[in-house]
Amino acid sequence: MGLSSKDVDVLLVRLIEEGYLNEERFAIQFAGGHFRQKKWGKVKIVYELRQKKVSEANIKKAVEELKGEDYQGSLQKLALAKWESLKGEQYLNRQAKTIAYLARKGYEMPGIQETIKKLRSGLAG
Numbered sequence: 001m002g003l004s005s006k007d008v009d010v011l012l013v014r015l016i017e018e019g020y021l022n023e024e025r026f027a028i029q030f031a032g033g034h035f036r037q038k039k040w041g042k043v044k045i046v047y048e049l050r051q052k053k054v055s056e057a058n059i060k061k062a063v064e065e066l067k068g069e070d071y072q073g074s075l076q077k078l079a080l081a082k083w084e085s086l087k088g089e090q091y092l093n094r095q096a097k098t099i100a101y102l103a104r105k106g107y108e109m110p111g112i113q114e115t116i117k118k119l120r121s122g123l124a125g
Contacts, residue, residue, distance in 0.1 A: 027054045027062035035066055039074055042066060044106020075107050079115045
């Protein structure tokens with residue numbers, strides 16, 4: 001009940017022509033979906049798209065689609081939740097574990113450091 005290789009080729013050509021098999025579309029959907037659902041940062045998304053052999057141009061387009069405010073908001077929300085979950089920890093352990101968590105999620109270190117700085121000043125103020 002399998003398809004012949006000619007039938008497969010015809011179907012693939014049709015899917016490509018109609019835009020169902022499109023690397024750019026895949027990259028944008030992958031980035032947006034993993035950002036919204038799994039709260040991944042740009043670093044992890046870029047890594048995963050490279051693992052899937054997506055072109056650098058399409059990776060760049062996909063990452064540009066992640067909105068700045070939404071992205072920062074997600075980073076801050078994740079940081080605050082992790083920070084709060086570590087209330088019993090010593091201050092430096094709490095900070096180190098929060099930074100490590102955010103880095104594993106794929107957020108950039110400058111953004112992480114800025115967010116941690118805000119969390120610390122929020123506690124002082």
